[in-house]
Amino acid sequence: MGSIKVQKLTKSFGIHTVFKDVSFELHRGERLGLIGANGAGKSTLLKCLIGEEEYDDGNFIVSAGETVGYLQQNITYDAGLTLRQLLTEAWQDVLRLEKQLKETEQVMRERPQDTELMGRYARMQEKFEWLGGFAYESMSRKIVQGLGFSAADMERPVQEFSGGQKTRINLAKALVRRPDYLFLDEPTNHLDVDMLEWLETYLLSYEGGILIVSHDRYFLDRVATGILDLTDGGVKKYKGNYTQYKIQYRQQRDALEKAYQKQQEHIRETEDYIRKYKAGIKAKQARGRQSQLNRLERIDLNPEAATLKFSFSPAVESGQKVLVLDDVCGGYTGKPLFSHLSLSIRRGETVALVGANGTGKTSLLKLIMGETTPTSGHIVWGSRVQPGYFSQEHTEFNGRTTVLAEIMDTFSYGEEEARSVLGRFLFRGDEVDKTIGALSGGEQARLALLKLFLQGPNFLILDEPTNHLDIPTREILEKALLDFGGTYLVVSHDRYFLDTIAGRTLVLENRTVKEYLGNYSYYREKRQEEQQAAQEKAEPATAIPKKKEATGKIRASEHIKKSAPSSYGKEKQLETIEMKIAELEATVKMYEVQLSLPENMADSQKLMTLNEQYEKTVEALQQAYEKWETLAE
Incomplete structure (x- = not known):
């Protein structure tokens, strides 16, 4: 089994050591989540591994012939480059090889007895299949x-896409070649729930090794087979997903503290004994105990990382009805986002608002806060409601103001209190x-919190409050909200x-809300x-893939039709098995070519x-068909 090995990797910036003697292995089929507080060096470690940063000491070893893909952030693209062209660039070596195969096929027709040429063609065909060419x-x-x-969208210039869409484009570019190993730096950023679940399903079917930097604990629970915790400049590996890591970490930490x-x-006790008897009748025993103490291997208990320490003050009680939206319509000129939207929030309710990107969640919060005005309908606040708004853009800040001045001026604090x-x-x-303006995204989020x-609000309205926060800070925020005692959206x-x-x-x-x-x-x-x-109510007719055999050869992917809309889970499973069928059919095709080559036909053992390999692949393909049929029923 192939692997990548990181051995005693060390990186410093000047006198500041980012990490030291970091060692771990990533095998094919493993999916390791790399976690740690903001500033721990996670992204720096990835950059060292893919060559964007020079490391000071240690080794990074990739098995011969294996490839590494990397999700990059903030790439600058050539003007006018379309999404299709960008993805085609990722396949340039495959397209060149495909052209060479066609040229070689033409020569083979002209020189049918050239066994050396046929052997070269077989090797090219095998490489083409290995690269995913089919x-x-x-x-x-x-x-x-x-x-x-x-x-x-495939024909649109990449520069026309939004920042979130460009992140997804970078992710597509990293995934499309299915390298042996994937390094992903915050892959869930700017993905809505449906896209997150698609990505999780895709990565679960991925046969290579994956190293993922992420603060998304739900994602790590779904995807990770192991966790690398980068803390105090070193890394420790845990088996299982994030939740399993938390259990192991707490157990080990508690045992270490005890x-x-x-x-x-x-x-x-030993030092007390030595002080008491070092000059008396038991001086010999005291010296013996001192020697034992000198040889004692001291347990190193590093303090746990500092985290925020806060809780919301007890909320002033509001009226029973906190917020009522009655038949509200709103949006942009020519683009309505809400039509006849009605909802109410009562005191003490803890409400989440979810939806796909672009449905208008942030716009709805701005409407509630009075930053925009509905085209019709009414928004009514309850009595004694004191709202507090967390905007994901942090537009309330003046970038030229210092952190200290922001708190002193806003709340009339003295310097010591601030x-x-x-x-x-x-x-x-x-x-x-x-x-x-010089603060990072995470630091600005902390200041806004x-x-x-x-x-001291009693109704919190929070727009993506966990963006840019590391996992420890997210957990502190969760506890603060659970203890809040007020109402929040x-x-x-x-x-x-x-x-x-x-x-x-x-x-x-669909321009309205549904409640769960x-x-x-x-x-x-x-x-x-x-x-x-x-x-089940619609009882759609579902197409079943046909298996067509001709002289022992299978060709069936062209017969797999798009099924009628099914449950979300089924759609994702069908997509995964269809991809597997396409890969198996490509492998069958490769073996058929090799079986027909004269040089192989002359070698009975080969x-x-x-x-045997061909028949095993055919059997696996048959099983894949059967699984597809079961899912499609």
């Missing part, structure tokens, strides 16, 4: 469609003198976060039941081996 068009199409792009406390007690509350949100020392905390793509904090889910689609009385997982379960019921 399925590159369908592979590209499936990936861009799964990431939310239409056929028309052992540390026990050892510290032993050291204190520094105290900033310290609880990890702004310490010279960091408070930074301008807000601090301001929200200090306002949250827009988020963080499914783990929503499962933890939401008791009611509103789904924005549970958290995110409850909503997805009910949605699948609804889709299944609709499927012919027998090839025929």
Whole structure:
């Protein structure tokens, strides 16, 4: 089995050591989640592995002949380059090889007895199949469609797409070649729920090794087979997904703390004995104990990383009705986002608002907050409601203002009091003198949360509050919301976060909202039941793939038709098995070519081996057909 090996990798910037002696292995079929606090060095480690950064010491070893793909952020593309052209660029070596195969086929027809030429053709054919040449068009199409792009988008210049769409384009470019190993840096950014679930299904069927930097715990629970925790400049590997890692980490940390406390007690008792008897009748025993203490291997208990320390003040009680939207219509000129939308939120409700990108979730929050005006209908606030708004764009900040001045001026604090509350949100020392425009996304989010905390609201309206936050900070925010005691409405793509904090889910689609009385997982379960019921009621005729045999050769992918709409889970499973069928059929085709070559037909042993491999592939293909039929019924 192939693997990549990282051996004692070390990286520093000046006197600051980012990480030291980092070692781990990634095997084909493994999916490792790389986690750690913001600033721990996760992205730097990936850049060292793919050659964008030079590491100071250590080794990075990739098995011979194996390839690595990398999800890059913020790529600059040539003007006028279309999405189709960009993806075609990823297949240039395959297209060149395809052209060479066709040219060689022509020469073979002219020189049918040239066994050396036939052997070269067989090797080219095998390489073409290994590179995914038989399925590159369908592979590209499936990936861009799964990431939310239409056929028309293929002809659009890449520069015309939004920032979120460009992130998805970068992801498509990383996935389309199916390299032996994938390095993904925050692949879930800017993906809505449907795209996230498509990506999870795709990666679960991926046969190579994957290294993923992510703060998305739900994603890591679905995808990861192991976790690499980058903390204090070193890395430790845990088996299982994120939830399993948390259990193991807590158990190991608790055991280490107990052992540390026990050892510290032993050291204190020994030192007391030495001080008491070093000059007396038991001086010899005291010297012996000192020698034992000198040889003792001390347990190293590094302090756990500093995290935010905050909780919302007890909320002033509002009226029973907190917010009512009555027959609200709104949106942009020529593009209505809401039509006759009605909903109400009562005191103490914990509400999540979800929906695909572009459905208008942020626009709805801005409408509620009065930043925009509905074209018709009414928005009514309840009595004694004190709203607090967290905007994902942080437009309330002046980039030239310092962190310290922002808190002092907004809340009329003295410098000492402002520094105290900033310290609880990890702004310490010279960091408070930074301008807000110089802060990272995570630092701006922390500052916005601090301001929200200090306002003392009883109704929180939060738009993507976990964006740019590392996992420890997300968990502190979850606890603060659960202890809040007030009412909140949250827009988020963080499914783990929503499962933890939401008791009611509103789904924005088709210009209105639908209500589910549970958290995110409850909503997805009910949605699948609804889709299944609709499927059964419609009783669609489903096309079944036909297996056509001619002189022992199978050709069937052209007979797999698009099935009628089915449940979301079935659609994803069907997509996965169709991709597998296409790969198996390509392999069958490759073996058929090799079986027909004169040089192989003259070698009885090789012919027998090839025929065995061919029959095994045919059997696997037959099983794939049967699985497709079962799913499509």
